Amino acid sequence: MNWRRILSVMRKEWWHITRDRTSFVLLLLSPVLALVTMAYAFSIDIKDVGIGVLNQDLSPLSRQYLAQLGSTDALRVEAWPQSLDEVEQLMMHGSVKAVVIIPHGFAQDLEAGRMAALQVVVDGTDPNTAGHAIRHISAHTEHFATEQLKSRLAGAGLSSANLSPIDLRLRAWFNPSLKSTVSLLPALVGVVLSVPAMAASLALAREREWGTMEGLIVTPIGRGELIVGKLVPYVLAGLLSVPLCAATAVYGFGVPFRGSPWLYLALSAVFLFATMSISLLLSVFTQSQQVAIIGSMIIFLFSGFFMSGLLIPLAIMGPALKMEALMFPTTHFVLISRNVFVKGAGLGELQGYAIVLAVMGVIFLALTTLMFKKKL
Amino acid sequence: MAWEWRTTVPVGDLVIETENLTRAFKNVVAVDGLNLSVRRGEIFGLVGPDGAGKTTTIRLLVAIMDPTDGQARVFGYDTVRQPEPIKRRIGYMAQRFNLYGDLSVLENLNFFADVFEVRGKVRQERIERLLHFARLTEFRDRRAAHLSGGMQKKLALACTLIHTPEIIFLDEPTTGVDPVSRREFWDILTELHLQGVTLLVSTPYMDEAERCSRVGLMYQGQMVVCDTPERVKAMTEGELIALRPSDVRRAREVLAGLEGILEMQTFGDQLRIFVKDADQVITQGRVVLAAQGIEMLDVRRTRPRMEEAFISLIRRRMAEKVL
Numbered sequence: 001m002n003w004r005r006i007l008s009v010m011r012k013e014w015w016h017i018t019r020d021r022t023s024f025v026l027l028l029l030s031p032v033l034a035l036v037t038m039a040y041a042f043s044i045d046i047k048d049v050g051i052g053v054l055n056q057d058l059s060p061l062s063r064q065y066l067a068q069l070g071s072t073d074a075l076r077v078e079a080w081p082q083s084l085d086e087v088e089q090l091m092m093h094g095s096v097k098a099v100v101i102i103p104h105g106f107a108q109d110l111e112a113g114r115m116a117a118l119q120v121v122v123d124g125t126d127p128n129t130a131g132h133a134i135r136h137i138s139a140h141t142e143h144f145a146t147e148q149l150k151s152r153l154a155g156a157g158l159s160s161a162n163l164s165p166i167d168l169r170l171r172a173w174f175n176p177s178l179k180s181t182v183s184l185l186p187a188l189v190g191v192v193l194s195v196p197a198m199a200a201s202l203a204l205a206r207e208r209e210w211g212t213m214e215g216l217i218v219t220p221i222g223r224g225e226l227i228v229g230k231l232v233p234y235v236l237a238g239l240l241s242v243p244l245c246a247a248t249a250v251y252g253f254g255v256p257f258r259g260s261p262w263l264y265l266a267l268s269a270v271f272l273f274a275t276m277s278i279s280l281l282l283s284v285f286t287q288s289q290q291v292a293i294i295g296s297m298i299i300f301l302f303s304g305f306f307m308s309g310l311l312i313p314l315a316i317m318g319p320a321l322k323m324e325a326l327m328f329p330t331t332h333f334v335l336i337s338r339n340v341f342v343k344g345a346g347l348g349e350l351q352g353y354a355i356v357l358a359v360m361g362v363i364f365l366a367l368t369t370l371m372f373k374k375k376l
Numbered sequence: 377m378a379w380e381w382r383t384t385v386p387v388g389d390l391v392i393e394t395e396n397l398t399r400a401f402k403n404v405v406a407v408d409g410l411n412l413s414v415r416r417g418e419i420f421g422l423v424g425p426d427g428a429g430k431t432t433t434i435r436l437l438v439a440i441m442d443p444t445d446g447q448a449r450v451f452g453y454d455t456v457r458q459p460e461p462i463k464r465r466i467g468y469m470a471q472r473f474n475l476y477g478d479l480s481v482l483e484n485l486n487f488f489a490d491v492f493e494v495r496g497k498v499r500q501e502r503i504e505r506l507l508h509f510a511r512l513t514e515f516r517d518r519r520a521a522h523l524s525g526g527m528q529k530k531l532a533l534a535c536t537l538i539h540t541p542e543i544i545f546l547d548e549p550t551t552g553v554d555p556v557s558r559r560e561f562w563d564i565l566t567e568l569h570l571q572g573v574t575l576l577v578s579t580p581y582m583d584e585a586e587r588c589s590r591v592g593l594m595y596q597g598q599m600v601v602c603d604t605p606e607r608v609k610a611m612t613e614g615e616l617i618a619l620r621p622s623d624v625r626r627a628r629e630v631l632a633g634l635e636g637i638l639e640m641q642t643f644g645d646q647l648r649i650f651v652k653d654a655d656q657v658i659t660q661g662r663v664v665l666a667a668q669g670i671e672m673l674d675v676r677r678t679r680p681r682m683e684e685a686f687i688s689l690i691r692r693r694m695a696e697k698v699l
Contacts (some may be wrong), residue, residue, distance in 0.1 A: 008490035012479065019478045215474035215535075217440050219491045220463045374459070376441045 001224055009229025013203065017237050027199055031110075031192040031241040032248050037255055038188050038195045042311065045180045046132045052079035052090050052099040059107030065144050069100065075134045098122040098133040110148060119195075137366030174342045182256070184331035185249040186341035187310040190333040192245060193268070194300030196238030198293055203230040204283035204372070205292040217374040226368045229275055231365065238272040239265065244270055249341070267336050267354055274329040274357045276299065277364035303328035310334060332357050388416035391543055391574055392437060396446035399432050407431040408597035411510060414543075419569050421424035421588030422578040423686065428594040431471060434547050437576070438468045442626070444632065449634075464492075467541035469532050471602065477521030481512055481531055484520055485538060493540035506534040509564065525555030540693045543574040551580065562587060583681040593686055600693050609685045613692070614638050615654040618678045619647045619661070622671040630668050634660055639688055648684060 018024050053069075055062055070077040079096050081087045101119040109116035120137050123132040153159070175182045179187050207213040216226070242265055249255040249342070279296050286292040305311060307325040314322055325331045332353040339345035347354070384595040392414040399407040407429045414420045422430045435441040437448055439459035448455045449666060450462045475484045477584040487664065489499050501617065515523065520531060529549055544563075550558045562584065569575055585591045585605060592602040601608055621627035624645055631649065633636065636657055638650040651657040654677050665672055680688070 002493065004493070004495075008487055012476065012483075012487050015479060016476070102515040210477075211470065211472040213472045214440065214470045214472070214474060215468070215532075216461060216491075218438050218466075219488070220460055221491050233387070269694055374440065375437060 001222065001228075005221055005225045006232075007227045009226055010232050014236070015231050015234040016206070017199075017233055027196060027237060028240055028244065030096065030195045031082040031189075032244045034192040034195060034247050035185070035248055036252065038192070039181065039249075041183055042188070042290045043181060046071050046129055047257050048077040049074065049098070049129055049133050049136075050077050051133060051137075052081055052087065052096040053077055054081050054084070054087055054099060056104050057102045057106040061107035061110060062102045065102070065141075066100075068144065069137070069140050072136070074155070075133065087121065091121065094123065094125075096123075097126070097129050098137065100137060112150070112185055113330070155271055163175060163230070164238045181253050182342055183338060184310070185253050185255045186337040187308065187334040189249065189329050189337050190271070190308060191244075191301075191304035191310060192331065193238060193241065193272065193333070194275060194296075194304055196234065196241060197272065197279050197300055198296040199279075200231070200234040200288050200295040201279035201283045201286070201292040203234065205286050205289045208287055209289055217376070223372050223374065227280060227364045227365065227369050227372060231280060232278075234276050236274045236277070237271060239269055242268045246341075253342060257341055260346065261339030263342045263347060263350075264337075267333075267340070267350065267357075268356045270354050270361070271329055271333040274361040274364070275369060277361045278329070281364050281368040281371065284368055302331070306328045307331060308334045326356075329357055329360055390414070392417045392420075392448070392576065394446065394448040394452055395439075397433070397436060397443050397448050398442045398445035399429075399436055399441065407443070407595050410597075410599055412592060412599065412602070414574065414575050417569075417572055418590060419565070419577065419588045421585045421591040422576065422594060423580070423582070423585045423591055424578075424594035424600075425690070426580065429597040430594055431547055432597075433594070434468070434545050434576070434578060438466060438545050439463060440468075440662045449630065464539070465542050467536035467539070467544040469529075469536045469544070469546045471551065473528050473532065475520045475528070475532055475535060478519060480517050481507070481523070482516045484535055488535045494539055495664055500569050502538065502540075506537055509537075509567075510534040511560070524557075526553045526561070529553055529557070529561060530564070533561070533636055537568075537638065538587045539575070543576065544568065546575065546577045548578055550584065560583075572646050579671060581597060582681070582686065583585060585686075588684050591682075593689060595693055600689055605682060608689075609680050609682060612650060612680045612685050612688045613648050614652045615681050616678050616684070617649045617654050617657060618674075618676055619649060619672065620645055620674040621647065621665060626668065627665060627670050630664050630670065634664065638688060639689060639691060648678075649683075650680075650688060 017027070018281050055066060066077070069075060079090055079099075081090055081099065081342055084101075087101070090096050099121050101121070103117055103119070106116050106118065118141065120134070122133050124130050172178050198206065204213070207216060227306065243261075245263065246257060246261070250257050279292075282295050282299070283292050286295060301327075307321075307328050308330040309325065314325060317325060336353050339350060343349075390413050392412065394410050394412045397407055397410040397412070398405065410429075410433060412433075421435060424430055432441065436443050436455065437450060439455040439462050441451070442456050452463060453462050456458060476487070479487065482503070485503050489495075490504065494502060504513075507516055510533060512527060512531060512534065515527065520528065523531060533546075536546075549565075552560055553561065558581075565575060565577070566587070577584070577620070579585060588605065590602065590604055591608060593600045593608070597632075601611060603611075619627075624642060624647060628640060628642065628647060631647070632640065634657060636652040638652065640650075641648045649657065658675055661675075663673055
């Protein structure tokens with residue numbers, strides 16, 4: 001290894017990356033653009049679900065129940081059908097996702113101490129929204145029932161203090177309102193950083209396409225010198241996108257950044273080193289730039305979306321799938337990213353992931369160097 | 377004679393040797409059992425039509441491609457087992473422009489200087505000299521992509537020379553270059569040759585072949601003939617007549633029927649005819665042409681040019697293959 005040669009290859013590669021202004025700007029901005037698009041596309045916070053109510057009881061009690069139902073931002077009462085036929089029409093059109101039906105005698109039954117009936121129909125075509133509606137309507141109904149019970153006990157002169165034997169107090173640490181963007185955006189940063197990683201797969205393919213590879217392999221340049229010289233500038237270029245992505249998450253989506261920015265940058269460098277080593281290995285086997293790009297897209301986007309824990313939590317994966325997921329660098333960086341952003345984790349908590357990524361990078365870099373032949 | 381220096385440059389030990397060198401691709405044998413030897417100080421010309429195997433031969437010799445059979449040695453090193461020591465001492469200029477278009481002239485030179493570990497004062501002086509030598513001094517800051525075709529070739533040559541290689545391999549260095557640049561390029565090659573550099577040049581141009589100390593004619597992966605230009609020209613069969621009739625096309629038809637005609641080639645308004653016996657054909661030709669009312673404006677015996685010699689040798693080779 002001759003460091004002068006490595007330096008010279010690095011400088012030349014940096015010129016290739018930066019001198020074509022358009023592609024350089026695109027390289028820097030595309031992760032940010034991808035981040036914003038995907039943040040909106042994958043945002044799974046459901047609120048303001050439209051529901052309908054059919055109130056056949058028309059009692060003060062039933063009105064009280066309904067007034068409280070529509071008072072949160074989880075559900076919004078949008079329609080007041082008058083008959084079951086109308087309910088069917090509304091559901092058919094999809095203009096409401098659920099309808100609450102209060103039958104005759106609802107208030108009468110409650111006041112007489114009998115079990116009162118209440119019906120909820122939900123649109124099962126979209127289980128996520130349906131589930132959301134069911135959860136909120138049930139919670140509200142339970143709360144209403146408890147209040148009724150308490151007032152009845154009070155009326156009978158009994159204390160309602162020990163009505164529930166357990167006092168459950170829930171607190172979500174790090175993300176009190178359980179906003180999905182807080183977990184989603186840091187994970188997405190890992191996925192969108194595959195864009196610069198894909199660009200690295202062009203490094204060797206481009207020289208083949210230009211015909212410059214022939215002039216390079218006829219020199220005494222070492223294989224390792226060439227590969228390392230090509231890798232480093234791409235890692236540096238990729239790192240420029242990291243602060244842009246982090247700033248977008250923090251200022252654009254209100255995600256807290258509690259960790260050390262320098263640690264985050266350093267760990268991003270390790271992550272880029274791992275992914276770009278894979279890109280380069282791919283680049284050894286591809287003759288054209290198109291093939292290189294398509295190949296790395298399949299590897300990084302597929303693993304990024306489905307294996308990294310971004311959409312499907314690692315916890316619910318089967319052992320085989322989980323093993324597979326852990327072989328992709330994105331999986332580890334998603335964990336790093338979430339922990340630094342949301343928990344403010346330090347190197348002590350994250351060194352395990354960092355070591356795995358570094359080892360991956362070294363292995364793939366060594367493979368690339370071994371597989372790259374100075375022959376046509 | 378203009379090429380007097382040919383005899384004054386001492387020709388030394390063998391620097392390139394091949395033995396049954398063969399490279400087969402999926403559908404074609406590009407190089408087929410080549411036996412070649414080049415001595416230090418030669419300008420060796422590899423000539424032949426497109427697809428003859430010239431490029432593959434050079435790639436095998438510069439150790440960036442492995443043969444499927446046989447072997448090649450450069451400076452005594454085997455191209456398959458010991459490619460790196462060869463690479464340090466040779467220069468290779470590929471047919472396709474293979475420098476970085478987005479780097480300037482100077483940046484390209486500096487890059488290759490780094491790769492070949494040419495440093496310090498030597499490097500600075502050498503780059504200045506090469507820029508001057510390639511007439512590129514005033515274009516040093518221009519990006520390589522923005523140079524003319526001829527200038528690109530000269531820059532490629534300059535980059536090839538940065539580590540003062542002992543042998544330079546040039547694959548069709550002047551293809552697609554205008555005649556003036558072509559002449560200039562060859563002047564540079566001649567200068568190098570005078571400094572004792574060994575050159576192996578492939579070319580489709582016959583006038584360039586004439587400037588070599590030895591030429592090898594390749595056809596379908598094989599070496600048809602390999603000798604000095606003088607001897608190659610002498611290899612053609614029979615004698616050559618240059619004849620200028622008043623109607624070339626009809627004269628060709630008429631003369632084709634004559635006895636003792638080996639081959640006829642048309643050059644503009646001239647017919648160049650290889651014959652067994654020149655006197656006999658000239659006498660008979662005059663008679664048969666006159667009978668058809670065709671005038672013989674000029675007729676003389678002549679020596680074959682390189683191009684005719686090659687066409688004739690290739691045709692003979694093709695005829696042998698058919699039989």
